[in-house]
Amino acid sequence: METVTKNKKISICYTLKNENGEIVEEVPDSVPFVYMHGCDSIISGLEEALDGHSVGEHIIAHVPFDKGYGPYRNDLIIKVSKEELKNIGEIWLGMELEMVNDTDSKEFSIPEDPRELYSKNDDDDETGIYVIREIQKDTVILDGNHPFAGKDLTFEVTIVGIDEASATELETGVPDEYEENDEGDDDFDEGEDFPEDEQNNFGRHWR
Numbered sequence: 015m016e017t018v019t020k021n022k023k024i025s026i027c028y029t030l031k032n033e034n035g036e037i038v039e040e041v042p043d044s045v046p047f048v049y050m051h052g053c054d055s056i057i058s059g060l061e062e063a064l065d066g067h068s069v070g071e072h073i074i075a076h077v078p079f080d081k082g083y084g085p086y087r088n089d090l091i092i093k094v095s096k097e098e099l100k101n102i103g104e105i106w107l108g109m110e111l112e113m114v115n116d117t118d119s120k121e122f123s124i125p126e127d128p129r130e131l132y133s134k135n136d137d138d139d140e141t142g143i144y145v146i147r148e149i150q151k152d153t154v155i156l157d158g159n160h161p162f163a164g165k166d167l168t169f170e171v172t173i174v175g176i177d178e179a180s181a182t183e184l185e186t187g188v189p190d191e192y193e194e195n196d197e198g199d200d201d202f203d204e205g206e207d208f209p210e211d212e213q214n215n216f217g218r219h220w221r
Contacts, residue, residue: 016176017068020052023189024064025175031168046174053187057082060169069176075169079162086164092144092156098122099154109146111156 018024027043041047049055051064059081063073079085099105099122111122125143148155180190 015068017066018051018064018173018176019066021179021184022051023175023177023179023183024049024051024173025177026064026171026173028169028171031170032162033166035168043172043174048175048189048191050179050183050187050189055187059167060171063169064171064173067173069173071173073169073171073173075171077167077169079164079166082165082167083160083163086159090142090144090158091147092158093153094120094122094156095153105146105149105154107146107149111144111146113142113144113156113158115142 016022025046025048027041027046028039029037030039032038051061055061057077059077060075062081063075063077067073098120099111102111102122102124110125112125114121114123122144142158144156144158146154147157183190
């Protein structure tokens with residue numbers, strides 16, 4: 015029987031709960047999340063919990079914040095002038111911006127692809143996703159913490175598939191179906207919402 019091991023392509027469905035037992039995210043088995051195991055595609059606490067299990071198994075993984083998205087960092091709360099965001103156009107509470115930290119300045123932009131959100135390396139201080147938390151008269155408060163930073167999480171996961179990875183997947187660490195969807199981006203008009211199943215696979219906050 016095949017088990018979850020490094021470099022295997024794994025499909026899972028799950029329910030994600032916060033510290034209060036409230037459901038904050040659900041993915042059904044009809045639209046599973048697919049990832050490459052052992053390739054830093056998901057948080058370490060969940061990956062460790064799934065390791066060695068087989069198709070059909072149901073796992074309850076309690077993931078402390080230090081094996082999830084780390085502590086909530088006050089240094090990632092920043093205040094910028096509205097002048098710095100003038101290239102953005104209209105702004106609103108909850109808006110997500112991508113920041114590129116240059117040597118002399120910070121530049122903000124709207125991510126070109128909504129699937130980029132929260133897929134950045136947490137250790138990369140040169141770029142990141144910031145959420146607008148407060149809009150003041152001349153300034154804006156931005157929060158660069160992941161939505162689940164500082165929170166203990168519980169995943170109730172069912173493994174729905176274990177597959178051998180292709181040569182491309184082994185090289186990139188990304189499932190082929192995601193690459194194929196990237197090539198088909200031209201099928202969507204600018205500003206058009208992605209289908210719900212696309213959002214399920216690419217808009218996942220816990221990656």
